[in-house]
Amino acid sequence: MSERIREFLRRRADEGPCVVVDTDIVRENYLTFAKALPDTSVYYAVKANPAPEILTLLESLGSSFDCASVGEIEMVLATGADASRISYGNTIKKERDIARAFEYGVRLFAVDSVEEVDKIARVASGSRVFCRVLCDGVGAEWPLSRKFGCAPEMAADVLEHAHRSGLEAHGVSFHVGSQQANLGAWDAALSMAAGVFREMATRGIELKMVNMGGGFPTRYLKDVPGVPSYGEAIFRALTDHFGNRLPSTIIEPGRGMVGNAGMIETEVVLISKKSADDDVRWVFLDIGKFHGLAETMDEAIRYPIRTPRDGDLTAPCVLAGPTCDSVDVLYEKTPYELPVSLSIGDKLLIEACGAYTTTYSSVGFNGFAPLASYVI
Ligand SMILES: *Cc1c(COP(=O)(O)O)cnc(C)c1O
Numbered sequence: 001m002s003e004r005i006r007e008f009l010r011r012r013a014d015e016g017p018c019v020v021v022d023t024d025i026v027r028e029n030y031l032t033f034a035k036a037l038p039d040t041s042v043y044y045a046v047k048a049n050p051a052p053e054i055l056t057l058l059e060s061l062g063s064s065f066d067c068a069s070v071g072e073i074e075m076v077l078a079t080g081a082d083a084s085r086i087s088y089g090n091t092i093k094k095e096r097d098i099a100r101a102f103e104y105g106v107r108l109f110a111v112d113s114v115e116e117v118d119k120i121a122r123v124a125s126g127s128r129v130f131c132r133v134l135c136d137g138v139g140a141e142w143p144l145s146r147k148f149g150c151a152p153e154m155a156a157d158v159l160e161h162a163h164r165s166g167l168e169a170h171g172v173s174f175h176v177g178s179q180q181a182n183l184g185a186w187d188a189a190l191s192m193a194a195g196v197f198r199e200m201a202t203r204g205i206e207l208k209m210v211n212m213g214g215g216f217p218t219r220y221l222k223d224v225p226g227v228p229s230y231g232e233a234i235f236r237a238l239t240d241h242f243g244n245r246l247p248s249t250i251i252e253p254g255r256g257m258v259g260n261a262g263m264i265e266t267e268v269v270l271i272s273k274k275s276a277d278d279d280v281r282w283v284f285l286d287i288g289k290f291h292g293l294a295e296t297m298d299e300a301i302r303y304p305i306r307t308p309r310d311g312d313l314t315a316p317c318v319l320a321g322p323t324c325d326s327v328d329v330l331y332e333k334t335p336y337e338l339p340v341s342l343s344i345g346d347k348l349l350i351e352a353c354g355a356y357t358t359t360y361s362s363v364g365f366n367g368f369a370p371l372a373s374y375v376i
Contacts (some may be wrong), residue, residue: 055081185215305336
């Protein structure tokens with residue numbers, strides 16, 4: 001809970017819903033990651049929140065950056081960061097975008113197929129590549145499924161192909177799934193990564209780096225382990241699987257870097273019922289799935305919500321957004337407890353909204369403006 005954000009909102013003229021991010025909290029988060037894993041480089045996952053103020057702050061703190069597109073690379077370069085601090089971490093890239101990144105000076109690329117290696121070999125010769133391996137995402141509230149990565153056996157072939165194509169076969173990456181509350185997830189993934197290192201060694205190729213991805217959680221309604229616990233679990237897993245020959249390591253926190261730094265202010269537009277004897281009220285807000293709250297899809301992420309009437313008796317509500325689309329419902333299967341006294345026009349604060357809100361906001365669904373963003 002940020003007093004600076006509350007103060008900012010008190011002074012702001014009412015211009016509709018917005019997210020406010022407190023850079024003091026982002027700074028604290030960065031320092032916490034750096035301290036918990038002192039020998040690991042932090043590459044902030046830009047997609048979580050690419051606000052220029054956040055990128056500039058992280059640049060000044062010494063962070064590196066995980067980018068998924070030329071657009072994100074340009075945002076990072078605009079802070080003055082050197083291209084050597086950028087990883088082009090998307091395994092799905094157009095060849096002309098790889099060429100563009102290479103022109104900018106980017107020399108670190110993710111792959112998960114020989115087809116992608118061929119593109120990089122053609123236009124970014126000599127670069128380092130790391131191969132992403134599949135991870136099942138068990139235990140994650142926002143799993144990333146099978147879209148990225150290949151089987152570990154295939155990863156060895158992809159890396160060998162890179163080596164033979166004039167690229168540097170640099171290492172392995174994985175992502176244990178976003179909002180990962182299971183500390184053991186990194187152990188399983190690092191065991192797999194160590195297997196790829198051993199296989200490559202038998203082929204005469206020495207890998208050097210493990211990119212351990214993101215997944216570090218934000219505290220929403222449920223408690224989660226702190227970053228130091230993740231640091232200890234990861235360090236233990238690294239020494240278990242790599243012994244005294246530790247590779248260089250990277251983490252790519254997105255949610256864990258900015259999630260708890262932001263808050264959304266929204267207004268209650270309507271409270272109604274579907275029939276006279278309905279005991280669940282419908283509460284409609286002035287934002288919804290299309291204005292920053294996309295991660296409520298399947299009710300995956302449950303945000304903490306503050307109301308001006310906290311402390312009053314509560315009752316279950318269906319919570320929904322304002323657009324004329326029936327999927328624009330935030331919580332219905334598991335209704336949300338809100339005060340019975342809640343009224344039309346009340347302002348609600350949705351906490352822990354610093355990650356994956358502005359980037360998920362649509363341009364103007366039904367004429368509603370994209371989520372306004374302030375970084376203080
Ligand atoms: C999205 C993403 C991240 C950030 O994940 P979080 O769970 O938000 O920390 C890190 N690495 C890659 C490659 C990603 O796509």
